[in-house]
Amino acid sequence: MLPLTVRDLVLRFGETTVLDGLALDLGAIGCTMVMGPNGSGKSLLLKLLHGLIEPSAGRIDWGGHAPREVTRRQALVFQKPVLLRRSVAANLDFVLKARGKDAGRRAALLDHVGLAHKAAQPARLLSGGEAQRLALARALATDPEVLFLDEPTASLDPASVLAIERIVSDARARGVRIVFVTHDMGQARRMADDVVFLHRGRVAEHSPAPDFFPRPRCAAARDYLGGKIVV
Amino acid sequence: MHDIGDALGLAVALVLSGDADLLEIVLLSLRVSLSATVIACLVGLPIGALVAIGRFRGRDVVLIVMNALMGLPPVVVGLLVYLHLSRSGPLGFLGLLYTPTAMIVAQTILIAPIVAALSRQVLEDLHTEYAEQFRSLCLTRLQTIRALLWDARYSLLTVGLAGFGRAVAEVGAVIIVGGNIDHLTRVMTTAIALETSKGDLALALALGIVLLVIALGVNAAVQSVRITAARHAYV
Numbered sequence A: 001m002l003p004l005t006v007r008d009l010v011l012r013f014g015e016t017t018v019l020d021g022l023a024l025d026l027g028a029i030g031c032t033m034v035m036g037p038n039g040s041g042k043s044l045l046l047k048l049l050h051g052l053i054e055p056s057a058g059r060i061d062w063g064g065h066a067p068r069e070v071t072r073r074q075a076l077v078f079q080k081p082v083l084l085r086r087s088v089a090a091n092l093d094f095v096l097k098a099r100g101k102d103a104g105r106r107a108a109l110l111d112h113v114g115l116a117h118k119a120a121q122p123a124r125l126l127s128g129g130e131a132q133r134l135a136l137a138r139a140l141a142t143d144p145e146v147l148f149l150d151e152p153t154a155s156l157d158p159a160s161v162l163a164i165e166r167i168v169s170d171a172r173a174r175g176v177r178i179v180f181v182t183h184d185m186g187q188a189r190r191m192a193d194d195v196v197f198l199h200r201g202r203v204a205e206h207s208p209a210p211d212f213f214p215r216p217r218c219a220a221a222r223d224y225l226g227g228k229i230v231v
Numbered sequence B: 001m002h003d004i005g006d007a008l009g010l011a012v013a014l015v016l017s018g019d020a021d022l023l024e025i026v027l028l029s030l031r032v033s034l035s036a037t038v039i040a041c042l043v044g045l046p047i048g049a050l051v052a053i054g055r056f057r058g059r060d061v062v063l064i065v066m067n068a069l070m071g072l073p074p075v076v077v078g079l080l081v082y083l084h085l086s087r088s089g090p091l092g093f094l095g096l097l098y099t100p101t102a103m104i105v106a107q108t109i110l111i112a113p114i115v116a117a118l119s120r121q122v123l124e125d126l127h128t129e130y131a132e133q134f135r136s137l138c139l140t141r142l143q144t145i146r147a148l149l150w151d152a153r154y155s156l157l158t159v160g161l162a163g164f165g166r167a168v169a170e171v172g173a174v175i176i177v178g179g180n181i182d183h184l185t186r187v188m189t190t191a192i193a194l195e196t197s198k199g200d201l202a203l204a205l206a207l208g209i210v211l212l213v214i215a216l217g218v219n220a221a222v223q224s225v226r227i228t229a230a231r232h233a234y235v
């Protein structure tokens, strides 16, 4: 499915143009951090790559496949997790069964994300951070080759952030391709192999992490890293 | 005033003594309306679900028809079923007219659209919330429908109760196709309608009391379903 090639990607909603001729190349391995100011189109880019929405124009090529053809081999942890109106355990059971996976993996998955003690609780009574962790466990349950994460640690306490990062790093080490949206600079430094910086509907910069953080090439990324408001 | 007071006293006595005739009528009412509710759910829920998640041409028209059918006048349904089941009608050979089966058929037709339309609304709202996640998980249409039906189970239970409430209180359809035959097709509403006109106020009032209690019970059930669902954050 990899490498990924994106060319001239345009996404419009009526008069508003969110993505405007975006180009992107992703190699076969690693963890790509996607950064950029609020509203720069990070979440929508993930949904486009994952085949959930159709672009207005342009081409997304997953090693010869259209996004919709590879959705099944990928997983996306949404910025706002959508959990079923069932128990925590039943949420995982549902995905394992629907995707023909071994039902016996539930316990290990819950343990992996530190939710074993919440198995019987209604999923919708989980805290924001717990819900994110359940969403991550659900994504992992499908054994994705590409894992998209949309700010999965935005509402987590510091220890949980590190726990999630460890889980994601484990997945990366197993060969899962990670595409990770974050606003957390420290997290980006810890996790990134490379950084994609979105601005004004395009990839303003795509650099290896060791280059990006000390010396971002584009001015918007410099301002962003420097804590200035970027619009 | 005196008559009504006497009748009310007699009615309460009838209810409390568990009068056999009264019991027979009440049980038949429940049998007919519960059967109609179950069948209406078996028919209406899948239709509601398919329309809720379907994107097809003419969907707007289907929605309008479904909503319009919710308000079907019971007497009209009774008349249509009567025309089909009467001896000269297309289904007359079945010999169903003036049987409980005919009453079940009429009430099913009456409330299936209610179940379909209300469940469509419930399931569509839920689907809006789940759709993107389900697309990401690559669920089949059948998996989607089953998940929606299960996750909306509490709301759908109240939909079913609403259907039952309408069926059990309805008089126009069952009186036409049932005929209010003693020991055969006499249900609470038809008995009330006819016994009142015949002057047997005690029986009418007794049945009225039972019907009220059932209506209250249905509402209490709806309420407790809501509370249970809210407690589990399943709404």
Ligand SMILES: Nc1ncnc2c1ncn2[C@@H]1O[C@H](COP(=O)(O)OP(=O)(O)OP(=O)(O)O)[C@@H](O)[C@H]1O
Pocket: A013, A016, A018, A036, A037, A038, A039, A040, A041, A042, A043, A044, A045, A079
């Ligand atoms: N359905 C829609 N119709 C119109 N505009 C939309 C729609 N969905 C998203 N947008 C707009 O597209 C822009 C990009 O949205 P997106 O959610 O991708 O931003 P983001 O980079 O993920 O931001 P954040 O950092 O806040 O999560 C936003 O300005 C948003 O208002």
Ligand SMILES: [Mg+2]
Pocket: A042, A043, A044, A079, A150
């Ligand atoms: Mg976002």
